[in-house]
Amino acid sequence: MDIEALLTTSGQAALSAAMALGEADPLVAASRLRADGHDPALAAAALTQARLRERAVAKFGERAASMYFTPDGLEQATRPAVAARRAARFAAAGATRIADLCCGIGSDLTAFTEAGLAATGVDLSPGTVAAARLNAPGAEVVCGDVTTFPLDGFDAAFCDPARRAGGRRVFDPSAYSPPWPFLLSLAERIPRTGVKVAPGIGHELVPAGAEAEWVSVGGDVVEAALWFGPFASADRRATLLPSGAALTGSGERRAGTGPLRRWIYDPDGAVVRSHLVAELADLLGANLVDPSIAYLTSDDPVDTPFARRYEVTGVLGFSVKRLRALLAARGVGRLTIKKRGSAVTPEQLRPQLKLRGDREATVFLTRIAGAPSMILSDPPG
Numbered sequence: 001m002d003i004e005a006l007l008t009t010s011g012q013a014a015l016s017a018a019m020a021l022g023e024a025d026p027l028v029a030a031s032r033l034r035a036d037g038h039d040p041a042l043a044a045a046a047l048t049q050a051r052l053r054e055r056a057v058a059k060f061g062e063r064a065a066s067m068y069f070t071p072d073g074l075e076q077a078t079r080p081a082v083a084a085r086r087a088a089r090f091a092a093a094g095a096t097r098i099a100d101l102c103c104g105i106g107s108d109l110t111a112f113t114e115a116g117l118a119a120t121g122v123d124l125s126p127g128t129v130a131a132a133r134l135n136a137p138g139a140e141v142v143c144g145d146v147t148t149f150p151l152d153g154f155d156a157a158f159c160d161p162a163r164r165a166g167g168r169r170v171f172d173p174s175a176y177s178p179p180w181p182f183l184l185s186l187a188e189r190i191p192r193t194g195v196k197v198a199p200g201i202g203h204e205l206v207p208a209g210a211e212a213e214w215v216s217v218g219g220d221v222v223e224a225a226l227w228f229g230p231f232a233s234a235d236r237r238a239t240l241l242p243s244g245a246a247l248t249g250s251g252e253r254r255a256g257t258g259p260l261r262r263w264i265y266d267p268d269g270a271v272v273r274s275h276l277v278a279e280l281a282d283l284l285g286a287n288l289v290d291p292s293i294a295y296l297t298s299d300d301p302v303d304t305p306f307a308r309r310y311e312v313t314g315v316l317g318f319s320v321k322r323l324r325a326l327l328a329a330r331g332v333g334r335l336t337i338k339k340r341g342s343a344v345t346p347e348q349l350r351p352q353l354k355l356r357g358d359r360e361a362t363v364f365l366t367r368i369a370g371a372p373s374m375i376l377s378d379p380p381g
């Protein structure tokens, strides 16, 4: 059953009833709705939509309760904070009429209209198109193939290709839908173009003259995007949300290496992925402790949105026994384990430490000048 059926009076009644049931057992919920006189097919569609809305709260917050989803559409939708920032970037560049190619259930599309742009969404999937029409009422939404969609009259384009095949994530851009050559050709047709890509995209695939941006939300890298034409003011950009702090650079410099100092910094994943650790090191007056690992260190504490800072209170060569003794002596019962450049996993290490005590600490499993090492910080930073 499609989303439109839920828009009828009886569909809306079934949806309200399904949402009121909350997280009841699916079979119990279905028989409750049928017993209350709701059509069985409508009841099933309403329960599916209610479940999707519950799941969507993690991404869309309160808005989820009035939105429409398909399972894939929800999974692939852009988070609103990321979409809002993207839309603001298009608006600031003077875009007025944007084609959102592969609009899915319309998260980016909504943000474009909320930023004051005239927006047209295009998607192949009738289910997501139906959802996008409801979620982004201020936009025009077309069901069709973006590779044949005419772009006359648009002064900006955004494409968020499908990066899944057979239910699995696709990492190779040549397997995206629409295909990679189409994405690259977009910028030749419309200079103000942005294309969303997987955060794992290799730097060697970034076209010359384009800006590659990695975006994190609350410290987790959630997406990467390629920006063309007037947007490409930097080669690489790391953007941190919700603050909007941005670091830019060439992505080709290497930070210097030196001894471990009093403060250690764990750079945000967006900074690491965008290869801007050297630019961050400049801001902090910091150096690496190992040439191939992204931890930075400095004598003086510098406040930065681009990294978490910890005070070093212990350092030892890799030894579970010595770490266990050190943590026991300090009464550490709660330990955060961070790692870069170590094969040991927190799951392996934690039970061996037999933690007891009231204090909290952080340990970094890493290498210092090539040697497997453990750096301790307590209080945790």
Ligand SMILES: C[S@@+](CC[C@H](N)C(=O)[O-])C[C@H]1O[C@@H](n2cnc3c(N)ncnc32)[C@H](O)[C@@H]1O
Binding pocket: 073, 076, 077, 078, 101, 102, 103, 104, 105, 106, 107, 108, 109, 122, 123, 124, 125, 128, 144, 145, 146, 147, 160, 161, 162, 163, 177, 178
């Ligand atoms: C990652 S989702 C887009 C999510 C969207 N930006 C959002 O925030 O809701 C990708 C979408 O691309 C659509 N798609 C894939 N190939 C397409 C094509 N050739 N033409 C139109 N849509 C396509 C899929 O149906 C899917 O809905």
